Amino acid sequence: MLVIKYFDNGGLDTLKAYIEKAELHGFSKDNFRYEQLSKVLALLDSGKFKNIEEVYPVIADLELNTAEALVKYHNFVYYGVVNPRKILSKYNIPVKRPDSLSIIKVLATENMVQLLRDIQPASADYKMFQKELKSYLDTISRGERMKRAGIAKAQKTGTAGASNSASWLVAIEGDSTLPAGDNKLAGAGNRLKTILVSMERLRWKLPEKGAEYIQVNIPDFTLTWFDGKDTVSYMKVCVGGKREEGFEEKVKLYLQTGKLEDKPKNHQTPMLFGKLNSIQVNPIWNIPVSIARSEIYYLALKDRYYLSNNNIQVYYKDRLIRDPDTIQWRKYKREKLPFKFKQGSGSGNALGKFKFVYDASSTIYLHDTNNKTAFKLADRAISHGCVRVERPLEFAEKLVKDKYQYDQLRMEVNLPPLDTTRMEFYKRKLAKKADTVNLFKLKPSWFGVKQPVPLILNYITAWADHGKIQYRPDVYGHDEAVWAVIRKFM
Structure with a gap:
């Protein structure tokens, strides 16, 4: 007992x-x-x-x-x-x-x-959040907290209710008894909510990453390669676009009608954990069915040469259609499109020149892009769900960790080897690619990594940084979803 x-x-x-x-x-x-x-x-x-x-x-x-x-x-x-x-x-x-x-x-x-x-919890982030929480608590005097507690407690739904819990909600969600614009805690409340959600996120027991791992932080639009306390690499990324406005209601409508035009878009990048184990250079893009139906179908319908101009092959029952420009697209309903689409290797490929593959997903991966200007945007939630990497060659070099293999990789994308003794081989390779008589066709090449590296696609809206807390917008609304649950226990 x-x-x-x-x-x-x-x-x-x-x-x-x-x-x-x-x-x-x-x-x-x-x-x-x-x-x-x-x-x-x-x-x-x-x-x-x-x-x-x-x-x-x-x-x-x-x-x-x-x-x-x-x-x-x-x-x-x-x-x-x-x-x-x-x-x-x-x-x-x-x-x-x-x-x-x-x-x-x-x-x-x-x-x-x-x-x-x-x-x-003992992480530096968690301790910094606790320090900030104490600061918020000290801001609200004991008398003020007790005064407001009855009001907030009456407004609150859920299982728990107490003076301190009421003060949290007053600080975060505002005091309805105050005139509009008179709640001094309103601005601070948004950050307090982010801190409380971030603390909850840190309590989740995720897989062990080890000392060396790669993290994509979706709300920050960045990739960071950690090795212990050191940062090996840091670069911008583009992530999946936000869900459509009114997504939940549109889903209900789609479930009622079953019409593809009623299906709302959801390109959010999922949160995943796995290990990066290979690189595909000059990749082929197997275009997802959802993109084929929502985009490729209309583009081909509008421009009969769109597919050939963009190096997109069309397959019917796994057989290549030699002349896709002759397909009569109006004969087919996009909901039951019988074709598969693949974009061949090359400079126009949407995946760029590199695809980084890991074991957690066969459909979501890190890759290069043929649209480099996107990295200049502040809000980089623009992809179909995959993660576009700002400096893929640098990333590939750190994954390969072998000078010979790295030179091989460079030559595949028409870059000279760092080892000058291999220049003659490189020139012959370039000449072969330029051979229009024999119609050279660029094909993907696979490279293994020196050692599989843990990769986590995570969603972090606050963290400690040199004694200060960094905040990022809740781009997908995940913080709000977590807050709706944890507020009941405050």
């Missing part, structure tokens, strides 16, 4: 003390039966019992409250309250969640103090 183990040695008081500071994790202490726990502990400490029979029900009550408080506090702080795979449609990163075995392990702990200490 927890009471027998921890009443006399102060373990239960330690649990109570941690729960008192739950707001520094963004949680109301009422989530963890704080009032009930305090009352029963005080009653036992008082020793005001006429006989032993009066003690037993109090001990039983304390045991139940302690077990629930300990398990819930452990799960909230260690795992977070949200399972992102259930609320974010394109969250495909494996996440470890509490189960019956983890609960049994918590209840059977032989050292509650050590357990509570061990589960506290």
Whole structure:
């Protein structure tokens, strides 16, 4: 029993003390039966019992409250309250969640103090967020918080409600009793919400990345290659476009009509975790069915030479159609388009000259682009879902990590080798490509990486940077989806 183990040695008081500071994790202490726990502990400490029979029900009550408080506090702080795979449609990163075995392990702990200490998030980002939270709390005076608590608590929906939780919501969502434009906390509230969501995100138990890994941060539109505390490489990326306005309502309409023209676009880049294991140079683009139906069909209908001019081959039942310009597109409904489309290697290929393949997905990958001007944009959520890399040659060099292989790769994209002793070979290769008599056809080449590198496509809207917090816009609305859940526990 927890009471027998921890009443006399102060373990239960330690649990109570941690729960008192739950707001520094963004949680109301009422989530963890704080009032009930305090009352029963005080009653036992008082020793005001006429006989032993009066003690037993109090001990039983304390045991139940302690077990629930300990398990819930452990799960909230260690795992977070949200399972992102259930609320974010394109969250495909494996996440470890509490189960019956983890609960049994918590209840059977032989050292509650050590357990509570061990589960506290220790990352620099999390500690910076906690510092900022404390600053927000100190901004709102105790009297002001208590004054507003009743109003905010009445407005709040969900399971938890307390003075501190009410103050969070007043700070974030505003005080409806104040005149418009008179809420001084409104601007700060948006950042406070981002911090609370970011803390929840840091509590999710993701796969181990190791010291060396690559991260694409979708809201920041950047790729960073980390090796321990060092940054090996940093560059801009373009990610998938945002969902259409009114997406949810349009989905309902599409489900009713089944018409392709009613289907709303959702090109958001998914969150993934895997390992980069190969590079395709001069790639072929297997055009997805969704793009074929929504874009290629209309372009071919408008311009009969569009396909041949853009090096796009058409296949019918896996057989190449030699002259796609003769296809009568009006005979086919785009919903039942019987063709497959592939864009051949070359300078006009939408994937550019490099495709970086990893084991987490066969349809979403990192690649070069034939539209370099897009990297000048501030908002780079413009692709069909894949990630366009600003400096693919530099990225490829760091992946290959072999001078000979890197020279081979350079020559495939018409760049001279760094090893000058191979210049004659390079010139012969260029001459072969320029051989119009024999109709040279550019084909893809595959290169392995020296060692597969973990890659995570993640969604991070706040992080610590040299003692300050960096904030980024919630481009896909994922923060709002997480906030809708966690606000109930504040």
